[in-house]
Amino acid sequence: MGCLVSTPKDACGNRRWPTNIGELAVFVPGLRVPKSVDFSSALSDILPKPLVERLSALRMRIVAMVAQEASKATKQRRKTTTKHGGSSFSELLQLLEDYLSVLLGLVGEGSQLKDKVQFLWVNQEDDAEETVMVNAWYEALSVLQLMAMVCLSEANTLLLPKTINDGYQTKLSEESKRTSIDIFLKAAGYLDCAIQHVLPQIPPTVRRDLPVDLAEGVLRALLMQALGQCVDIQLGMAIDSPKATLAVKRRLACEMVKYWDEAQENITPLSLVSISDGWAEKHRLFVKWKYLEAKAAAYYYHGLILDEGNTKKSHSMAVAALQAADEFLKESKKASESFNATLPTSRNPPLSGSMKYLSEKIPKDALSKLRINRDLYSQERILETAPTLPDFALALKPDEYHLPQLDPLWSSEDINLSKT
Numbered sequence: 001m002g003c004l005v006s007t008p009k010d011a012c013g014n015r016r017w018p019t020n021i022g023e024l025a026v027f028v029p030g031l032r033v034p035k036s037v038d039f040s041s042a043l044s045d046i047l048p049k050p051l052v053e054r055l056s057a058l059r060m061r062i063v064a065m066v067a068q069e070a071s072k073a074t075k076q077r078r079k080t081t082t083k084h085g086g087s088s089f090s091e092l093l094q095l096l097e098d099y100l101s102v103l104l105g106l107v108g109e110g111s112q113l114k115d116k117v118q119f120l121w122v123n124q125e126d127d128a129e130e131t132v133m134v135n136a137w138y139e140a141l142s143v144l145q146l147m148a149m150v151c152l153s154e155a156n157t158l159l160l161p162k163t164i165n166d167g168y169q170t171k172l173s174e175e176s177k178r179t180s181i182d183i184f185l186k187a188a189g190y191l192d193c194a195i196q197h198v199l200p201q202i203p204p205t206v207r208r209d210l211p212v213d214l215a216e217g218v219l220r221a222l223l224m225q226a227l228g229q230c231v232d233i234q235l236g237m238a239i240d241s242p243k244a245t246l247a248v249k250r251r252l253a254c255e256m257v258k259y260w261d262e263a264q265e266n267i268t269p270l271s272l273v274s275i276s277d278g279w280a281e282k283h284r285l286f287v288k289w290k291y292l293e294a295k296a297a298a299y300y301y302h303g304l305i306l307d308e309g310n311t312k313k314s315h316s317m318a319v320a321a322l323q324a325a326d327e328f329l330k331e332s333k334k335a336s337e338s339f340n341a342t343l344p345t346s347r348n349p350p351l352s353g354s355m356k357y358l359s360e361k362i363p364k365d366a367l368s369k370l371r372i373n374r375d376l377y378s379q380e381r382i383l384e385t386a387p388t389l390p391d392f393a394l395a396l397k398p399d400e401y402h403l404p405q406l407d408p409l410w411s412s413e414d415i416n417l418s419k420t
Contacts, residue, residue, distance in 0.1 A: 020344055020346070021344045022347065023160055023347055024348070025156050026156035026159060027282070028152045028156060029125055029213065029222070031070045031124075031149050032142060033066055036063060036120075037056075037118065037120065038117075038118075040056065046113065051409050054409055055102050058095065059099060062096060065095065069150070096150075101404040101407045102409065104403060104406055107140070108406070115135060116134070118133075119134070119135070119138060119142070125211070125279045126212040133206065135206055137198060137201045138210070138214075141194055141210075142214065145190075145191070148187040151186050152222075152226065159172065161349060161350060172353070180229075184226040184229055185227075185396070191223040191398070192401070195219050197403065199216060212280060218266070218267060220266040221262075221287060225260075227396045230396055231259060232353065234252055235249060239354055246305050250390070251390075254298045254389050255392055263291070264287050264288060267283060278343060282339060288335045289332055289338075292329075292331045293328075293329070293355060296358065299321045299322070299325035300321075300358060300362050302390065303317075303325060303369070319369045320385045320386050322366040325366060329363070336348060
């Protein structure tokens with residue numbers, strides 16, 4: 001069974017979402033908010049009372065917690081000292097995992113229960129504000145996507161500089177960076193599990209009715225985004241390390257290009273056919289912005305390595321690469337402005353990590369090399385003659401995540417899963 005109810009957004013397009021979401025280091029397409037579900041009327045004649053009560057209680061707690069988190073996430077951030085929400089982050093993830101372990105009993109082998117309950121969620125990127133589906137795999141997919149979004153939201157909190165009362169902004173700690181990498185990899189693991197093990201369980205006829213938020217292309221784009229932002233942090237740490245060679249930095253930057261390129265390939269077609277403004281367009285612009293930044297970084301380090309050669313050709317290619325880096329950096333700034341201007345509006349945090357360094361170095365080094373080698377290079381041929389970037393195998397992989405074991409309640413009673 002597919003989509004039963006689809007409520008379109010209101011005429012002004014705001015759908016009760018905020019107009020300004022403050023500073024963003026990580027774009028989170030928003031938490032898909034679950035609404036109340038009546039498990040009792042659908043399952044009370046089929047399942048033991050303790051199981052039905054367990055499902056209801058867990059989901060009710062999720063509804064309350066997600067509504068609270070969504071409210072906090074959509075309020076404009078103020079410049080005050082804050083502590084990241086590690087405890088609520090962990091609590092919500094554990095709650096969702098506990099719910100999954102009970103929910104998966106509805107889709108066990110031979111079970112006829114997967115099409116018994118109507119699951120209602122509020123969408124953010126889709127034209128339809130709400131989607132109701134009578135399919136327990138749809139619910140599992142929604143939960144995994146939510147787990148990933150909770151992780152991205154926590155990573156965003158960790159990567160925003162904290163401001164103390166006198167207005168001084170603290171520098172991001174190494175601990176925050178490393179913790180963020182772990183969280184990004186965890187988010188990627190949830191998304192990979194959703195794509196590989198849950199989405200294929202949903203019949204094609206039902207998959208066509210899934211909201212854009214859960215489309216395979218968007219899930220893959222988010223997975224690549226998580227990995228791309230991991231590499232961005234790694235590059236920033238390499239820049240700060242005196243032991244990291246140019247070759248190491250170039251490899252990281254080139255890998256980052258591939259992650260963001262794949263994210264862009266997955267999300268662009270969906271954006272074009274679904275929504276031309278709002279959250280989905282903002283998501284597309286974020287991916288474009290980060291892809292252009294990655295290209296700027298990759299061409300910069302490739303140019304520096306080419307410049308170490310002793311031939312006229314290598315120097316010419318180095319100039320072309322550095323000029324390409326400068327052009328991509330300029331384009332990335334335009335994409336950043338478009339991203340922040342798209343509703344809900346946002347703003348960039350103070351530059352940090354790799355881009356704090358590169359935004360200063362790229363224009364300066366590109367101009368310097370162009371002046372030295374002016375007779376070798378023409379401004380009009382910047383991108384035409386830019387050398388091909390090296391192709392490195394991608395090193396980062398999502399954390400492996402397995403769907404949880406069934407809750408013990410499923411084995412404590414004599415349950416006939418084939419009962420209709």
